[in-house]
Amino acid sequence: MASQQIPETMQAAQVIEFDKPYKINNVPVPTDLAPEDLLIRVAVASLCHTDFMVQHGIMGTNLPCTGSHEGSGTVVAVGSSVENFKPHDRVMGGIIYHHCGACGDCRGPESSTQYCANAAYCGVKGADGYFAEYARIDSRWAAKLPDKVSFKTAAPLACAGCTVYKGIVLAGLKEGEWIALVGSGGGLGHLGVQFAKALRLNVVGVDARDEGLELTQKGGADVVIDARKGDEAVVKEVKEATNGEGVAATVNISDAKTAAATSCAITRMHGTVVQVAQATELRTPCPNFLLHHALANKFEADLNNQQPDNVSIPFQELIFRDIRFRGSLICSAQEANDMLQLVAKHGISVNANAFMGLGEMDRLIELAESGKMKGKGIVIMDQAQIDAEGKEVV
Template identity: 80%
Template structure:
């Protein structure tokens, strides 16, 4: 979206809105972090503190529309040796969560975690993720399982289906078989009803429609993916009384909750690691090929990864 000018990014701007690393300096008003802390940095930078989302309640925060966004608009991002971050949107890493795990969680993790939480389900209920084998989806499957939900994973790539199974989905559905087959498979395991809620993280043209089709009457669809248009047949949306919600990113407290969940349940990020900015072309080529399993990361400082592996951080 930055490349296509959708975000109104003024260049030059250092890219990447997800990062993790070690604090080397803190501002005079920062009280909750110290030099040496291992942290996950967020996308939000200099939120205004006065708008409705900033005032809260905390857990209902979508994001501050008056803020700058690291690597996207008004603030530099994480493709650099050092990055300035907003302490109000950063989170300390639990001991068991590595830098390589944390970086993709800073946006992808926070985004899909919010979608799963926003569905508002109780333990034992069924949730579906459409696009379950992608960078966000494979995390969403694991989050949902860790929260005690039963999970349907829907994907249209062999790589995505493989990653969905690896994440522990209770039912894996190949979207290439069509909506009719998907609905049949989902109803077979949900007492003929469909799932209670679906989180759509696929920008395929038919993904939103599929999400509604596999969701039970009066159920909820949380739209996270950002295609040019969200297209749903009116029969699915209106005749079946589907609640459609948009969701972007979680709040600061929810980011901390997510990291605790990751630590407690050993949730893993399927990371494709590249060494330094010199490998950026290779990363982009993989991402655009449709063959990537999980998330791509760029390691800017190998010494931090090495030190972490030796337990000396």
């Protein structure tokens, strides 16, 4: 069912060849919807580290592929079985497209799921993404935007927000406990600081860039620590703030070689470390959506792309101090909705670097690769939708 006149073609930024820049093409609008699909007019598309991995052929992507797996927009058409969305609804798109429904993660329970390894992923593998005027998405993984949440905020939350929110949820902390975020001032980290404060946790933010430390402070972290001082100084400052114990849990958002060890060292005995955003560079294409994120969470070693192939945990941390270490990727559809409600209630915002239209893609990529990005890079695909939101959105 369509709500407006939908054109036959549209502009899209596509990966045509690996290790080459995006090419802006005129392509058909994907109006052939499966029963559970939505067609949205894209308002904002966001850039993620995984987009670079797609460009370099690391994700096993079939080409051509329209980039971006973070997007927001307005529903213009719905599939025949869709009941919970209608035209004109404002939505945050999901990453997953057509999960299998049969694997363990699809069967649940939701609290223990990670993602469907058999699904397609918008802008990554098997489905086109949001660097386009229109996008075909799976309604089961989309989320309606609360009235107070803007398209600009929602697009980066579709992946970066969902990723770090899930990490904080998995930490399993109670109000008033201490949590640390290592890599706290990047695209994911500055959101994680705000989420943790909204959940009434005490927050330690650790970063190694001036830009990251500034965003950590802005996000409201109770303690902000410069990782460039070295592990000994970082651990000392954390213990001084936590009655000599260390934090109850740490979410590691950095892909620095020593970040996992640092995360363990600042976590109290029997505490939990949740690893997200391990952006390992594979030597061969990855058949599943196993790797993710970490666009702007750079420790000094990473400025030279010295990314680790493995997460290294010191033996004494794992055994003698009983640090519980687990990995996490993305949140469930319900958790995405919960996140958006938290964003609306507490006025959580994304520090966005906005570029107008696909014609500015090169400038966005240049900023992202410079290591000077503060927060997330977004592309405004449809200014009219943003103008229509009013002034009360965040």
